[in-house]
Amino acid sequence: MSATGTCNSHSASTDGRSAITSVKRRVLNPEHKHAPWRKQMAATGAAGRPGRLVQYVVVRSDLVHKLSWPLGAVIAQACHAATAAVHLHYADLDTQSYLAELDAMHKVVLAAPDEAALFGLSERLTQAGVGHKLWIEQPENVATCLAVKPHPKELLQPLLGDFKLFK
Numbered sequence: 001m002s003a004t005g006t007c008n009s010h011s012a013s014t015d016g017r018s019a020i021t022s023v024k025r026r027v028l029n030p031e032h033k034h035a036p037w038r039k040q041m042a043a044t045g046a047a048g049r050p051g052r053l054v055q056y057v058v059v060r061s062d063l064v065h066k067l068s069w070p071l072g073a074v075i076a077q078a079c080h081a082a083t084a085a086v087h088l089h090y091a092d093l094d095t096q097s098y099l100a101e102l103d104a105m106h107k108v109v110l111a112a113p114d115e116a117a118l119f120g121l122s123e124r125l126t127q128a129g130v131g132h133k134l135w136i137e138q139p140e141n142v143a144t145c146l147a148v149k150p151h152p153k154e155l156l157q158p159l160l161g162d163f164k165l166f167k
Helices: 017-028 036-044 071-088 093-100 115-128 153-160
Strands: 053-060 107-112 132-137 142-148
Touching (some): 053 071, 053 115, 053 153, 071 093, 071 132, 107 115, 115 132, 115 142
Parallel strands (some): 053 107
Antiparallel strands (some): 053 142
């Protein structure tokens, strides 16, 4: 990138780094003509972008409160699910916008009472076309949590309203 903030996407590299660098420039530089959210902003009009992008993570509260899992193990499950959801939906415009604002990411961690509630939520999200990852811990084959790809907050609240903040 030049001192003026423009991108030189024609620089060639034999090790493939130029293509990766070009993508990073588009994602990290909001003024770049191919920044992921520019298309989305154009679609939402001059009023601006949709509401705040949020990644919801829904964790089984019974793992801690009834089954006595160590808190650190449950937190690790949430981290796995959140990372997997971002990875699976990496090319999504909302995911790219969310990642571009690294120091302003917003996550909300909600509690599901049990495994059945997670499976039910996963089904509702699938039917609504909402990208997510239901994390199944292996080798135990136990559903521990679910993470939704980043979305505008107002779009997900109706689907997640039954779940309260994890405590």
